[in-house]
Amino acid sequence: MATRLMFENSCEVGVFSKLTNAFCLVAIGGSESFYSTFEAELADVIPVVKTSIGGNRIIGRLCVGNKNGLLLPHTTTDQELQHLRNSLPDQVVVQRIEERLSALGNCIACNDHVALAHTDLDRETEEIIADVLGVEVFRQTIAGNILVGSYCSFSNRGGLVHPHTSIEDLDELSTLLQVPLVAGTVNRGSEVIGAGLTVNDWTAFCGSDTTATELSVIESVFKLREAQPNAIVDEMRKSLIDSYV
Amino acid sequence: MPRGPTRDKRRTYKSKDQKGFPLSSKDKGIPKHTLEGKSDLSGSSEEEGSEGVVQADFVFFDPKPDDFHGVKILLQTYLDDTQWDLSGFVDLILAQTTVGTVVKMEGDDDDTPFSIVTALNLGRYKDHKCIKELKEFLLKVCQEKDVIRDLRLLMGEQAHDVGLLVSQRVVNLPPQLLPPLHDALFDEVSWATEDEPTAELRNSFRFKCYLLVSKIYKKNNRNLIRRSGSDGGDGIVYIKPEDENFHKLSLWSFSFPMHAQQVETQEASNIVVCFFWF
Numbered sequence: 001m002a003t004r005l006m007f008e009n010s011c012e013v014g015v016f017s018k019l020t021n022a023f024c025l026v027a028i029g030g031s032e033s034f035y036s037t038f039e040a041e042l043a044d045v046i047p048v049v050k051t052s053i054g055g056n057r058i059i060g061r062l063c064v065g066n067k068n069g070l071l072l073p074h075t076t077t078d079q080e081l082q083h084l085r086n087s088l089p090d091q092v093v094v095q096r097i098e099e100r101l102s103a104l105g106n107c108i109a110c111n112d113h114v115a116l117a118h119t120d121l122d123r124e125t126e127e128i129i130a131d132v133l134g135v136e137v138f139r140q141t142i143a144g145n146i147l148v149g150s151y152c153s154f155s156n157r158g159g160l161v162h163p164h165t166s167i168e169d170l171d172e173l174s175t176l177l178q179v180p181l182v183a184g185t186v187n188r189g190s191e192v193i194g195a196g197l198t199v200n201d202w203t204a205f206c207g208s209d210t211t212a213t214e215l216s217v218i219e220s221v222f223k224l225r226e227a228q229p230n231a232i233v234d235e236m237r238k239s240l241i242d243s244y245v
Numbered sequence: 246m247p248r249g250p251t252r253d254k255r256r257t258y259k260s261k262d263q264k265g266f267p268l269s270s271k272d273k274g275i276p277k278h279t280l281e282g283k284s285d286l287s288g289s290s291e292e293e294g295s296e297g298v299v300q301a302d303f304v305f306f307d308p309k310p311d312d313f314h315g316v317k318i319l320l321q322t323y324l325d326d327t328q329w330d331l332s333g334f335v336d337l338i339l340a341q342t343t344v345g346t347v348v349k350m351e352g353d354d355d356d357t358p359f360s361i362v363t364a365l366n367l368g369r370y371k372d373h374k375c376i377k378e379l380k381e382f383l384l385k386v387c388q389e390k391d392v393i394r395d396l397r398l399l400m401g402e403q404a405h406d407v408g409l410l411v412s413q414r415v416v417n418l419p420p421q422l423l424p425p426l427h428d429a430l431f432d433e434v435s436w437a438t439e440d441e442p443t444a445e446l447r448n449s450f451r452f453k454c455y456l457l458v459s460k461i462y463k464k465n466n467r468n469l470i471r472r473s474g475s476d477g478g479d480g481i482v483y484i485k486p487e488d489e490n491f492h493k494l495s496l497w498s499f500s501f502p503m504h505a506q507q508v509e510t511q512e513a514s515n516i517v518v519c520f521f522w523f
Binding site (some may be wrong): 208 | 313314322325327329332437
């Protein structure tokens with residue numbers, strides 16, 4: 001099910017949060033209702049962790065992660081790194097990387113199997129992504145935009161990309177990612193999908209400006225209507241139980 | 246519903262000094278960033294000449310629904326960091342095409358608004374959620390007892406005579422645009438009192454007074470002993486220069502501290518609500 005919410009009057013939910021199948025990161029500050037909306041949906045399934053990255057609240061755009069790992073930019077402080085390592089499940093490898101393009105969330109989009117990366121990313125970073133996140137990395141553009149993390153959002157079940165993506169690009173990306181893709185918008189016509197939406201295999205959060213049409217597109221492409229968290233989380237249950245018994 | 250002839254409200258303003266020459270920063274001694282500064286919403290860039298002189302033509306438009314995102318960003322901190330129906334408020338502003346102006350740059354592909362100016366009748370829109378929340382918020386933050394009584398009256402029984410003046414812009418919008426922008430607003434209000442199709446609508450623009458919510462910088466109490474002659478006599482720094490004039494003309498005003506932006510040094514940011522009769 002998709003939920004609509006706001007962070008301090010901003011509908012850019014994907015900027016202030018990062019959702020994966022194994023954990024959820026939420027920015028500090030803002031009202032408690034932002035955090036509690038996530039808690040209400042996710043609390044008994046995956047840990048919801050409040051954090052900042054390099055003192056910033058725009059955590060969704062600075063980090064990238066999936067069920068295997070979390071990559072943080074070099075601006076992350078030691079305390080934040082430690083806090084994340086302590087709060088996240090053990091099987092999630094938390095690593096801070098030295099990359100000139102430090103807004104990792106804008107440059108990289110990934111699910112549990114495949115990642116799309118900014119064309120100018122370092123080779124070393126690409127190897128770390130493949131290693132830590134356990135994914136195959138493809139350097140791509142989306143509708144001519146190099147910030148792939150900003151203009152698309154995909155899970156293991158489907159993906160939403162920039163509305164101006166051509167049919168050929170859509171087919172090519174769909175083949176690479178092995179998931180069905182749809183070109184669409186979020187937050188009442190905003191093209192910046194990654195900023196307006198955060199999604200995992202069974203739930204999605206988007207800004208409250210999102211229209212009913214956009215919401216139904218999101219629910220259908222990410223197959224959220226029939227999704228049950230337990231089925232997906234069961235395979236990870238052994239390692240997750242360690243962290244919140 | 247048949248509409249009367251609309252006046253030609255679309256105007257182009259070239260950034261020029263009084264003599265009509267194109268504005269250049271070195272001629273007038275205006276700091277460079279006035280024209281070449283970019284707002285955080287403008288994706289497109291202006292061509293920078295070798296001496297740093299930038300030409301910018303600004304156009305005034307009627308509000309239209311496509312401006313939603315740009316105007317929403319401009320009004321993001323309108324009511325401090327309260328969560329309220331900002332989207333509904335922006336929709337109200339954009340739906341009122343007869344009174345209200347959006348300033349954009351000529352030839353800008355992004356079509357981003359640089360400024361929004363409008364006047365909303367509190368009585369006409371009193372049933373909208375955003376206006377109710379706005380009234381609640383202002384009544385809640387008003388700390389001064391003598392003002393709150395007047396404020397309550399104006400939000401309640403006299404709401405249909407009150408115009409909420411909404412004026413927001415990017416920080417570096419050239420000040421030469423301000424007089425025509427405000428003239429345009431008040432002209433449109435007086436035209437609307439004649440041109441609107443129904444008597445009810447015509448009367449809704451006969452404002453007896455305006456209410457303005459704006460941001461200023463005010464010195465922190467603990468630093469009152471230190472005197473600095475650079476700002477206004479009462480220690481207020483106005484972000485928008487016309488606010489100082491409005492404040493002087495106002496019947497009453499009050500200020501309250503903002504939470505969304507804390508400035509650590511001597512000044513804390515506040516919002517002043519001014520009120521005046523015309």
